Amino acid sequence: MHSNSNNACISAQDIQRYSRQLLLSSVNDEGQLNLANSHAVIIGLGGLGSLAARYLAGAGVGNITLVDGDIVEISNLQRQTTYNEMHLGxxxxKSLYSELRKVNSHLNIRFKSLFADSNNLPTLISSATCVLDCTDNTQVRKQVNLATYQARIPLFIAAASGLTWQALNLPQNSASCGCYECLVNSIDIREDCMSQGVLGPVVGMAACHQATQALLFMAKGFDADIKWGQYLNGNAGLGSLQSFALPPSLSCEVCNDSD
Incomplete structure (x- = not known):
């Protein structure tokens, strides 16, 4: 998955910058080099994507592509912590790109001011190590799911509404795990926070989980100690967390395709 040279080593500056996570066995020197060689594509740069991107940049993910065609509005500031009043309009x-460059100017960060769809997704994710779906629209999520499944690129999904948050890690190459289409076929998916409402910190909880899972994967690949194909449902008000396995659906048009 990664193209590290055995002779590659971490610079003294990087040891200083990443000292706290280098102490973790789930990262260590090898994982840090893997992070530097990884490419994360983040689709949707609202409360989920903007915060997840900040954590990925802080952790030293070497290549990050930011994808969203939206502009910053005043209603975003309640939960989208990376933006402020100076970014309105x-x-x-572009705004997130500028902020992340302030965090680490050595990373290869690119931005695409467009909305992801079935036409541009194959190109957007073509060189990705993994994709983070931070959108808030079921139809777009279906398109991201299809594109990543066809490209066999691991997908990390998160969502939040009301006081609850959800997350799902999909390997997109396993006969034992379903996909997002399977999930939609099995449960009633809540739509975006515009209709449901949401508390800002709840979005942050979802983004933090999503960023953690993606970082662990990029550091250690499929050897990482994370759960695949488990749909998590957290209730921030109750402090509860439930999960259930997502098996492939026999009627799924994506992952049960005989082709």
């Missing part, structure tokens, strides 16, 4: 992708 600006393109989210």
């Amino acid at each position: 600006e393109l989210k992708a």
Whole structure:
């Protein structure tokens, strides 16, 4: 998955910058080099994507592509912590790019001020190590799921509404795990926070989980100690967390395709 040279080593500056996570066995020197060689594509740069991107940049993910065609509005500031009043009216992708460059100017960060769809997704994710779906629209999620499944690129999904948050890690190459289409076929998916409402920190909880899972994967690949194909449902008000396995659906048009 990664193209590290055995002779590659971490610079003294990087040891200083990443000292706290280098102490973790789930990262260590090898994982840090893997992070530097990884490419994360983040689709949707609202409360989920903007915060997840900040954590990925802080952790040293070497290549990050930011994808969103939206602009920053005042209603975003309640939960989208990376933006402030100075960003109002600006393109989210460009604003976030500028902020992340302040965190680590050595990373290869690119931004695409456009909305992901079935036409541009194959190109957007073509070189990705993994994809983070931070959108808030079921139809777009279906398109991201299809594109990543066809490209066999691991997908990390998160969502939040009301006081609850959800997350799902999909390997997109396993006969034992379903996909997002399977999930939609099996449960009633809540739509975006515009209709449901949401508390800002709840979005942050979802984004933090999503970023953690993606970082662990990029550091250690499929050897990482994370759960695949488990749909998590957290209730921030109750402090509860439930999960259930997501097996492939026999009627799924994506992952049960005989082709």
